[in-house]
Amino acid sequence: MEKMDYSYFKTEVSKRRRPATTRELTKIAYSAPKSTVSLAEGMPNEETFPFTEISVKLYDGSSFILDESELGAALQYIPTQGYPPLVQALREFQRRAHAPPLWESRDIVVVSGSQDGLSKVLEAVIGTGDPFLVPDSFYPGVEAVVAPHKVELVMIPQDDDGPIPEILRETLRNREISGAKMPKIMYINPTGTNPTGIIIPLERRKEIYRIACEYNFLILDDDPYHFVHFDKEEPKSFLSLDTEGRVIRLDSFSKVISSGLRIGFMTATAPLIASVELHLQSSHLHAPTLSQVILYKLLKIWGYDGLMEHYMRLRYFYKNRRDVISMLAHKYLNGLADFNVPKGGFFLWIKIRGIKNTWKMIMQRGVTNGVIMAPGAAFMKDPSKSCNAIRASFSKASYEEMDLAMRRLAQLIRAELAENDKNNYIENVDT
Known part of the structure; x- marks a missing residue:
């Protein structure tokens, strides 16, 4: 296997980043022998913190207390990469959950979601x-990041199994032939995709990965719903297929433990992790320590099997909700809209018949009539273009609220169709 040249993938700005000496000293102090005396870091003294104890109870009846030295550590600065015991626990977790090839050349960094x-x-x-x-459609948080950089979004159409490999390959071949600049990275949200709820099947994942190797681009594998899928078997991640070191995997605890903890982690080859770590040193130094220590204690109490049991419970919980919203959508939207039953995630992607653009209907009339959903155009390259879809989330609303929302949506659609008919009639009479 040819060694990858990671400098090819980094921007000039990224290459110019330099480590902050104080951050490097924190890293050294954390791993130094106990006998070492450090006067290097500008850390506050733990004795000045007003908190003396934090106790945490879990739904399974287990609990833990952070006091004195542990609480001091939980409220203090830590190395940028993350709370060292948590970093170690997450390494073990990744190895067990995905068995990634080339594991010794990879690293992880804890991020704030x-x-x-x-x-x-x-x-x-x-x-x-x-x-x-x-992919066309995609998570709007991506566009929010790249829009200021005037990036050229190269959209790859999707079918019910995700981005279509033939079109991906053809798009890249045409760019190559015409001498256009070649993409260095592809964004993929493979399991319980936001907004469509699909799971990219294994064969297609392999095919997309083959194309990445062929055309030398990285895969940004953003997978917050990996453990919130409704299939019998666990999806195989892009990380588990990565024999060349070109997958950057993003895991999040937001959807599966708590969104307010603001903890996620990134797994990639060491040079790519180093770039992100340098950027973190210049922004928020490290993800919240208290959140990391709480998460570490949780992982320690539950272990891998306990965490997997929790994920099974989540799947059962969200699958029931998915079944209910699908049933209600069938009941109220029959003849008005089309949708596929989602295979994972939190969302139902509904395509409305006879309405070209749902934006006004949802953002104006919907709000006035007591129902809020996300208009499909928000997930497109250009949100000002027409899109006939709507994204409905089934994760949080009660069953009664879901029923009400679907009933109100049906009324909205009928009102919109009636107005369109009226406007068409007036136009025809005028002409």
């Missing part, structure tokens, strides 16, 4: 005007 990881990765790889491969 995967959106933080997403923005750091994209800003390390994508420069002004660079081409960027994205």
Whole structure:
């Protein structure tokens, strides 16, 4: 296997980043022998912190207390990469969950939720005007990061199994022939995709990975719903297929443990992790320590099997909700809309018949009539263009609220169709 040249993937800005000496000293102090005396860091004294104890109870009846030395550590500065015991626990978790090839050449960094990881990765790889491969439709948090860089979004159409490999290959071949700049990275949200709820099947994942090797681009594998899927078997991640070191995997605890903890982590080859770590040193230094220590204690109490049991419980919980919203959508939207039952994630992607653009209907009338959903155009390259879809989330609303929302949506659609008919009639009479 040829050794990858990671400098090719980094922007000039990313290459110019330098380590902050004080951050490097924190890293050294953390790993130094106990006998070492450090007067290097500007850390506050733990004795001045007003908190003396934090106790945490879990739903399974287990609990833990952070007091004295542990609490001091939980409220203090830590190395940028993350709270060292948590970093170690996450390494073990990745090895067990995905068995990635080339494991010894990879590393991880803890980030403040995967959106933080997403923005750091994209800003390390994508420069002004660079081409960027994205599925059509895609998560708007990506566009929010790259829009100021005037990036060229190269949209790859999707079917019910995700981005279509033949079109991906043809798009890249045509760019190559015409001498256009080649993309260095592709964004993929493979399991319980936001907004469509699909799971990219294994064969297609392999095919997309083969194309990445062929055309030398990285895969940004943003997978917050990996453990919130409704299939019998666990999806195989892009990381588990990565024999060349070109996958950057983003994991998040937001959807599966708590969104307010703001903890995610990134797994990639060491040179790419180093770029992100340098960027973190210049922004928020490290993800919240208290959140990391709480998460570490949780992982320690539950272990891998306990965490997997929790994920099974989540799947059962969200699958029931998915079944209910699908049933209600069938009941109220029959003849008005089309949708596929989602295979994972939190969302139902509904395509409305006879209405070209749902934006006004949802953003104006919907709000006035007591129902809020996301208009499909928000997930497109150009949100000002027409899109006939709507994204409905089934994760949080009660069953009664879901029923009400679907009933109100049906009324909205009927009112919109009636107005369209009226306007068409007036236009025809005028002509």
